[in-house]
Amino acid sequence: MDRLQLYKRSCHQCDCFVWFSGFLNMAVLIKKISRTMLIFISAIFILTIGFSRIYLGAHYPSDILGGFFTGGFWLGSTIWIYQRYKMSLAPNAS
Template sequence: MVRLTPAQLWRFVKRFEARVLIGLVLATGALWTFLNLAEEMSEGEIDAVDRRLILMLRNPADPSDPIGSRNVEEAVRDITALGGTALVVVITVVSVLAFLFHKKRIHALVMAGAVLAAWASSDLSKMLYGRPRPDLVPHEAYVYSASFPSGHSTMSTAAFLTLAMLVASLEPRRRSKALAYVLAALVVVGVGFSRVYLGVHWPSDVLGGWCLGALWALVGWIVLRALHAPTRGS
């Protein structure tokens, strides 16, 4: 039986400082929001809002035509690729290797773990809820799985927010930290918007994906803080 001395116990408790407790609250909130959203989706309580929001991004005279020029449509397709499996895998592998090269093993573990957990939970949720894809408008991108939650939104949120958090933990300058988070947020919002614009996801699918991805990014942050990974300016 392992016995902790008072000093060891105090050091353990100090690891779970105020910021970690805040992280736990936020992670719990993300999970709670995801589960409540899934329940409302299953009961059809948000269908009307979903349909209204999708149609807002379409030509009223022709729902098959997204608002904006052809150049806008192509740009949105480029943006949606930022949340695709191939690109997220490449970003994750490169990030993990970079952290390992700089002897940041815990950072590498957190990055890989958050993305893998997001991928597994997204696929499991799709199988569990089995929500059909939007049928109001033609799909402007290839789809092959269930709709809830949005895999692109889940993966991009987990990957880019986790990477921003890890970079910020090593960066001493506040402006650089803020830049990392702003860039990550822009990608996450852009990918989510693109899925609705292209007609391949309901808005609630995207919101669910954001919650699920944010959950794993927050879990990664909590793990990083609890393990006292070497950081600068944090």
Template sequence: MLKNQNSISAKSAWASGLIFILLMLSVKANFSLLLKIDTGIISVVQSSFPSFETALMTIVTKIAEPSFAIVYAVIIAGILWFMRMRVDAIWTLATIGGGDVIAYICKEIVQRARPRWNQIIPESGYSFPSGHTFGAVIIVFLILWFFVSQLRSETLQKACQIILIIWVVLVMYSRVYLGAHYPSDVFGAFFLAIAWLAIARWLYNKLYDFVAQYVEPKAEGKHSQH
């Protein structure tokens, strides 16, 4: 159950939120230094396009499609509902849905155009923040909290954690490699996701009893009975 899992620390949440806001303001203001850093990183990442790497990054970015993230969240919520963790299931859907709304609003506020060079897979819409990265971070944390933490083997837990971290890095790298985003887009999405997850966890704790009384009547909405 989510309430039994370690949450994101307040320090990490505030730091992530602040970094995201600073990045968003810098992007909105077309800060020249940020653009120089972005283009410099892009030139390094896109220094060559070996066929195997391009194929791998294309597969990664397809798996991490924002629409698929919603599907993954629905599957996770379905499993939780079947396990009688109904508040957690509802929270999962609310977290991915609310997060997508926040990310969309940020895109509309900033309205950053996508990079105009070396786009292997043409993309439409605004660039900041990266929807792929945002969704990947949300899903990875859901998997960590609900499933990986339940593994009895600490070694297996560590292995799964490393694999999931590598996955997020691959998603972030793929978006820059394929020319769909600036590096600041993917980092902005990462920090926004961390901040949003911290807020969502806070809302979970505040609203658990209220929601539980409707979806878990036998538990009478009591934390202590879970």
């Protein structure tokens, strides 16, 4: 038996993408103090999962980095869209 019998999916970076974008998107929507704590805990959690997947042989390092970059892009995009939406709801100061 290999180190661990893990099933393989066709989308190897999906795990990192979901964790990265999901947790950090929640950080945008909550209060400042708990946001800082959530970002810190999420970053530790995301990095630990990513490195454990490499260590266990479930994914190649490039898959994990791809997931991190894809999640980061998705995070940036959703924050940008959210901020634009929030600004459109604010009354115009003219």
